[in-house]
Each structure stands twice: as C-alpha cells, then as structure tokens.
Amino acid sequence: MKNISLYVLVILCLSCQGTKIEQLLRPSSPYGRYLQGLKASDLKNYSMVREWEEAGKRVLADSNQVELPYKELTRFDPAEPEAASFLFSASEGQKITVDLKLLSDTSATWFIDLFEVKEGGELEELKIEGEKYTSKYPVKSGDKFLLRLQPELLRGGLVELSISYTPSLSFPLLEKSYLNIASFFGDPRAGGRRQHEGVDIFAARGTPVLAVREGRVSRVGNNRLGGKIVRISSGRYFFYYAHLDSQLVAVGTKVKPGDTLGTVGNTGNARTTAPHLHFGIYATGWKSVDPLGFFQKAPELPGSSMADSVLFSNWARVKPALVNLRQGPSTRSMILDKLEKQAVFRIMGKTQGWLRIRLPDERQGFLAENLVELVETPLEQRTIQPSDFLKVNWWSPVFQHSSFSGKAEVLGSFGQFDLVAAANGIHLWVKKQDSPV
Template sequence: MRKISFYILFCLCLSCQGTKIEQLLRSGSPYEKYLQGLKTSDLKDYAMVRDWERAGKAALSDSNRVELPYRELMRFDPAEPEAVSFLFSANQGQEITIDLKMLSDTSVVWFTDLFEVQKGGELKKLKPEEGGSFGRYPVGSEENFLLRLQPELLKGGLVELSVSYAASLSFPLLNKNYLNIASFFGDPRDGGRRKHEGVDIFAARGTPVLAVSEGRVSRVADNRLGGKTVRVSSGRYSFYYAHLDSQMVAAGSRVKPGDTLGTVGNTGNARTTAPHLHFGIYGPGWSSIDPLYFFKQSPELPDLPVADSAWLKNWGRVKAGLVNLRQGPGTGFEILGKLEKQDLLRIEGQSDGWLRIRLPDNSQGFLAENLAEVADTSLQQRTLQPTDWFKSNWGSPEFQHAAFSGDVEVLGSFGQFDLVALGDGTKLWVNKTGNTN
C-alpha cells in the first residue's frame, strides 16, 4: 500500500506542474535531466528522491567485474530505489554495444550511463554514437569502462541486459572475416629484428581488396617492402594495404566501405610467399595499432531462460560446503571470500551458470549457480525464547518482543543470526548468542 501511495503522489506532483518524463528527457543527459526534474518537483523534499539519487551514486563506487560479452537477467523492485553497475575492459577498435530487453513492464524509462574509468579512478561519461540511452560506443584506446543501469523512480521489473562488442570496420576481403587472419600483429619478422605491424590475410591472386571505411586515398605507391600499396586516411586513422597485385584508385580520390582499391598479390618482400593482403592501421604519429579488434565480432551469447527468474530478489543459501565468492562470473576472477553451507544471500542477477549475489552485510560478488538454492524450505526448527533478540532486517537495531515465541522454521544463517519464518510468513533475524549491542 505504501508503494502504491507513493506512486500516486509521484504522478500527481508531476502532472500538477505539467511535467512528463518525455519532457524531462528532451535534451542533454537523460539521467541528469530526470534527476533535476525530480529535484524541482513537489517531491524534492521526499526521502525517496534522495534515496534514488543515493542509489545511483553508490553504484558508481560498488561495481561488479565482468568480461565482454556479458548477459544478465535481473529484477528491480519498484519499492526500493536501486541501481547496478558493471566494470569491464575493451580494446581500441571495438565498439561497445548495450542492449536492454524489458521482459515485464515495457513502459519503464531506464537510464544506461557508460563511463570511461580514467587514471586515478575518475569517471568520464561517454555519449553513444547513436542517439538515445542505448547505442554503440567506439573505443579509442584500451581502457576500463563502467556501465550503470537504473530505472526511473518507483518503477522496475524484469530485464535482460546484454553488453557486447562489435567490429568498427568492414573486412577488406569479401566473404572473409577476422578468423581468416593468418599472421598477427606483433609477430616477429626478420629473425626477430622487427615486429609485424599489421595482419596478413591469404587469398587467391586477383581477389578484390576493399576499403574498410570512408576516407581519402592519401598515397598510391610501389616500394621494396610493401610492394604495390594504397594508403587511405580516415579521421584519426590511416589504413595501409600492401603486397597488392594491382592498384585501382588514384591519390586524392574519396572511397566508401566496400569500394575496390586493388587486388591481392605478393609484391614487395612477399614475392616468395603465397598471395595475401597485408593490412595495417596507424594512428597519430604513425604509431601502429593492432587491427584485430577493429574486425573482431563478439560471439553469440546464450539465451537466459526467463522461467529461472523466479528466484531473483529472493533469499538464497549456500547448499555446498565452503565455497568461493568471486569478483566476477568465472573461476578466473579474484576470490573475495569464503561462504559456508547455509549462509544466506540475496540473488540479484543471473548470468550463464553464475549468480550475482548480495550478502546481508551489503557486500556483493558472484557465486556458481549450482552451489546455491532458494531459501524457501526449512532447514530445522527453532523455539523462540522471551530472551531472544530480533532484527526486522539486517541493518536495523536489535529488539526483544514477547509476541515472538514458539516454534519457527530456520531458513538459513549469516554471522551470528538465523533467518526464521514465523507461522504467518513473517521473516525475522534472530541472534544465536544474545544481544550484541
């Protein structure tokens, strides 16, 4: 009832001022516009607005480490202002892609903010390449990134978040892709005296070589090392095509992705090898850059069964012996701590074989899905005594009350407390040893 009353009040306050969410999102940063709208509405003095802002800030300093591509099923409770964030790395040349699938309430406005984590931990907010909250974010250098997800106030529901990466350039040979690269950036050359400053893709002589991006042909040449070459300048990058059998463009001409620049050959110092294209990318100062990530496509992510979402936001417990709580969803991530059998946890999200969990003390991490179960059945009975100390939730102070007595079902434990279920379904924390205040 409290949640419904707040929602009605929220709608009335906005409608009285002629304010709609669409108006709040009209220009500028959607998140800041929305927050400013809340702070200037009749709700500005209500705790729920402060709690919503506080949740967004807290998520920026309490992130979950993941690797791309990543997909998670998660549920947000409309009654509890909350936000979640994920920390990951990406390579120069990739494009980070963000997709949010709303599986319950499709009317909710969601805020997805991507930040570049700079030196010293400072966050720089990025704008998507395409308009709107979701889109593609080109990666200019190898960096760490933080993604924050938060629904509008008093809204939530079940969503599926997918964070992935895509190629930023088309491939220079038709019907081939990055899996056809045979010699990689950094491979030794001339007995180790130099390193390969590009990638080699083998193909039949005469195969068309295609422009990977829009640009201007800056040079068409023939030299001892690269043989017949074409260079195309495009913004901050210069693309280098070498060992061509023929050149079909002139310096100064404009090209678009897919335009033919020449054909595959083995000219220059490749005369003793099979025909192939040497492709290189150079940045400012003619610094060589690994082309692989400009072409690499993210593997397909497995579907997450929506039927398994029933335990999201419910209490779970460890069903095995001593298990590892990890920083991310995989055995390669750092171990944050150990959990014991019957330890309680809140299930926040579900990915492929892993659960994102939050412990009663508010610490979080990932646990292998097969090591946990929903805490909806009794482990044992316990008889409450008049001298027992209780907590209504983990963060509240302890108290005693004579009304709580008799036999109860123990659902699990954490630290010095058992979580018990009373006959009417009420859940309480009960101190195992006595008052700790």
C-alpha cells in the same frame, strides 16, 4: 578578475533574454536530468529519493566484473531503489553495443550510463549513440569501461541485459573475416628485431582489396618492405594496404566501404611468400594500432529462460561447506570472499549457469548456480525469546520486543544473525544464541 566579470555579464544578459540560469547548469545526461528533477519536485524531502541516488552511486564503487559478450536476465523490485553495474574491458576499434529488453513493465524508464575507467579509478561519463534501449559506443582506446543500469523511481520489472561488441570496419577482402587472419599484430619480424605492425590475410593473387571505411586516398606508391601500397586517410586513422599486385586508385580519390583499391599480391619483402594482404592501421602521430578489434564480431549467446525469473529477489543460501564469491561469472574471476554453508543472500540475476547475488550487507558477486538453494525448506526450528536481539532488516537498529516471541523457522544465517520466518510469516534477523551481544 576580468574573466569573472565577463562571465557574470553573460549570465545577466541571458537572463534578460529569458534564458534561465538553470538551463546552463542542467546535467547533460538523462540520468542527471532525472535526478535533478526529483530533487526539484515535491518528493525532494522523501527518503526514497535519497536512497535512489545512493543506490546509483554505490554501484559505481562496487561493480561486477564480466567478460564480453555478456547477457543477464534480472529483475528489479519497484518497491526497493536498486541499481547494477558491470565492469568490462574492450579493445580499440570495437563498438560496444548495449541492448535492454523490457520483459514485464514496458512503460518504465530505464537509465543506461557508460563510463570509461581512467587511471586511478576516476570515471568519465561517455556519450552513447543509438535508440532508447539499444546503444553503441566506438572504443577509441582500449581500456576498462563501466555500465550502470537503473530504473526510474518506484519502477522496475524483469529485463534482459546484453553487453557485446560489433566490428567498426568492414573487412578488406570479400568472403573473408577476422577468422582468416594468419599473422597477427605484434608477431616477431626480422628475427625479432621488429614487430609486425598489422595483420596478414592470405588470398589468391588478383583478389580485390576493398576500402574498409569512407575516406580519401592519401598515398599510392612502392617501397622495399610493403611493395605496392595504398594508404587511405579517414578521420583519426590511416589504413595501410601492402604487397599489392596492382593499384587501382589515385591520390585524392574519395572512397567508400567496399570500393576496390587494388588486388592481392606478394610485392615488396613478401616476394618469397604466398600472395596476401598486409593491412595496418595507424592513428594520428603514425602510431600503429592492432586491427583485430576493428574486425571482431562477438559470438552469439543463447537467450534467457523466463522460467529463471522465479529466482529473483528471493532469499537463497549456500549448499556446500565453503564457496568462493567471485567478482565475475567465471572461475578465473577474482575471489571477493568465502561464504560458509547456510549463508543467505538474494538472487539478483542469472547468466550462463552463474547467479549474480547480493549479500545482506549490500556487497555483490557471482556464485555458480549449482552451489545455491532457495530457502523454501527451513533448516531448523528455534524459539524467539523476549530477550533475543532482533532486526527487521540488515541495516536497522537492534531491538527487543515480546510481540515476536514464539516458534520460528531458521532459513539461513549471515554474520552473527539467523534469518528466520516468524509465526506470522514475517522475516526477521535474530541474533544467534551463541553470539556475543
């Protein structure tokens, strides 16, 4: 009770000093502040504000799963509240990098939000660094992450999204990289009685060994396994250099990336092997961490073709008899559903020969591009009768009306309905003639 009274007193004092209570409760993210502003504006009672918020929530529960690096060309229709999300894995030590290029409407505001997916599926919003549309986040523990992309209300356009990763440490040997690692974390040692707690990089004896991050020398010593060693303390990590031929720093020395700590050798239990550096990373509590993620650089992906932009938001349909709708752009990705021939959908984005699609019922997934065709050529003709059941869009109520009667072109189907182009050019959903009411 005392704590509650103290809290109320603090609020009252701040109010007397001119501090608004709303400022204390204001969401910290740009997305949250924008949504709060919409709800406080004259637009708060309009359905488009509610639909914009619902679009952002919906994609958090139904995400596309991709592998990094990932690059997609996509277009968001300004007239329709839309959002997209991408689920991916990243390793400790990697720095997630997100880059959004605005290719049409460069004045629009876009929201890029990154979440860590906790056990049980809970989402924890993360604070990402960087400029407006180039963001970075250093991964502190290997896990799953979710990225949400959404433009401001009534804005959109053509954009290229790139999600990748960069190394968070410089490499400990000059003119070498993670591709030169010869023995990896977790490899068996001592006949399988223990595991390798680092990586080995072979190099000529006397090659300079370098600091990978700013820190302080916390130990310089000699032991049976590691031989001549140097240990650097840097924030939540310790960097361990072993089998050195010489040690060139003293305890307490402050170092920066690129400073020489010693030279490559084969001391300790490496006496019978060629000279190499054993490099290890330990987190607080002396927990060993795989160094590979700290050094890896993602391969470059080719740029997108602007010619593909004609596909987006258009209706398309399945060409073969049966295709797999997948969670990600790979034949290794989980199958979400099987779509029959002539099933229709909208194309939302393209990446490396795959199309990200949205079904009429809002579910999303990926189809290989060669399994898809646009609905430019009608499949057949049918006559709409006054007794036919119609929908103007997938979620609208079913109705009957004689004003839509007449010839129509069938473009495809979904569920119990055909998608047709009526004589006046309007797209309608018409219940199939052999489907039950």
